Amino acid sequence: MSEISHKLKEAGLKITLPRIKILEILENNRGQHVSAEDIYRMLLERGEEIGVATIYRVLTQCEQASLVSRLQFEGGRSVFEIAEDDHHDHIVCVRCGHVEEFHDKVIERRQQEVAAEAGFEMEDHSMVLYGLCRKCKKQ
Amino acid sequence: MSEISHKLKEAGLKITLPRIKILEILENNRGQHVSAEDIYRMLLERGEEIGVATIYRVLTQCEQASLVSRLQFEGGRSVFEIAEDDHHDHIVCVRCGHVEEFHDKVIERRQQEVAAEAGFEMEDHSMVLYGLCRKCKKQ
DNA sequence: CTTAATGCAAACCGTTTGCATAGAT
DNA sequence: ATCTATGCAAACGGTTTGCATTAAG
Numbered sequence: 001m002s003e004i005s006h007k008l009k010e011a012g013l014k015i016t017l018p019r020i021k022i023l024e025i026l027e028n029n030r031g032q033h034v035s036a037e038d039i040y041r042m043l044l045e046r047g048e049e050i051g052v053a054t055i056y057r058v059l060t061q062c063e064q065a066s067l068v069s070r071l072q073f074e075g076g077r078s079v080f081e082i083a084e085d086d087h088h089d090h091i092v093c094v095r096c097g098h099v100e101e102f103h104d105k106v107i108e109r110r111q112q113e114v115a116a117e118a119g120f121e122m123e124d125h126s127m128v129l130y131g132l133c134r135k136c137k138k139q
Numbered sequence: 140m141s142e143i144s145h146k147l148k149e150a151g152l153k154i155t156l157p158r159i160k161i162l163e164i165l166e167n168n169r170g171q172h173v174s175a176e177d178i179y180r181m182l183l184e185r186g187e188e189i190g191v192a193t194i195y196r197v198l199t200q201c202e203q204a205s206l207v208s209r210l211q212f213e214g215g216r217s218v219f220e221i222a223e224d225d226h227h228d229h230i231v232c233v234r235c236g237h238v239e240e241f242h243d244k245v246i247e248r249r250q251q252e253v254a255a256e257a258g259f260e261m262e263d264h265s266m267v268l269y270g271l272c273r274k275c276k277k278q
Numbered sequence: 279c280t281t282a283a284t285g286c287a288a289a290c291c292g293t294t295t296g297c298a299t300a301g302a303t
Numbered sequence: 304a305t306c307t308a309t310g311c312a313a314a315c316g317g318t319t320t321g322c323a324t325t326a327a328g
Binding site (some may be wrong): 153155191192194199215 | 292295296
Binding site (some may be wrong): 060074075076091094100102103106107110111114115117118119120121122123124125126127128129130131132133134137 | 268
């Protein structure tokens, strides 16, 4: 049984073609951060038509099962990636949309401290840096 | 001439009743982070009906004129506040929605560094911490 | 056979836009 | 008088939902 099927089974989700295909797309695009729409189009290109409703349902279920993580950008757009065990944040190019990941211990620690100073017990955070990537800077 | 009218004039915006009322609401709710919908309802309660389209237009114009700042939460929801000259980030209670502001120089500096390390020229960032506020922690 | 997953289309929600009317300078 | 702002309703874009159909276990 494939890796993907195995993960689905562990999550208590039935092993169906749409689910496998969607997870394959994500696997083949590690580090790429694709939208539901992207997945829909990529599947179409291969001649595999899966309704957007299904794509969203699968992504949401897989997110709940921690197989996939969702990143919400400003403007209400979401992108998805295969869940990694390591937490990371994102830098997005405001010009070309290119996304890179980073992780910074100094920031993470300070966030905890800052939250505590405000009387909060921090559960989560979202941090996205926006700027010009190397390529776009040159143009 | 009122403070608000003065600001509008400086921004090159005509001084109109809807604009004044919307900015008044924001003034009277400093630190509260209200949505367009909130503003609409607050005005209704006072018997002042202003269309949502106008509210959005006014908020967007005022944002461009730096009179108002917009904060985009996950899920595509936006809240607004009267612009302060100092930059700050936000902590949101996941239970009651209470929002607090903070500013941390250590984090700000590291963000610049991290972006530079990734080859980016950072223009902006969004950082929202999520957790339980003091009150909700107790319950 | 039973229960969960899919496809479709319609609904949704916050936000934006086109256009005719009203209002500020 | 001119030109911008407003109201309305319709459009929008991404996402969700209801329901009948299909497929997995």
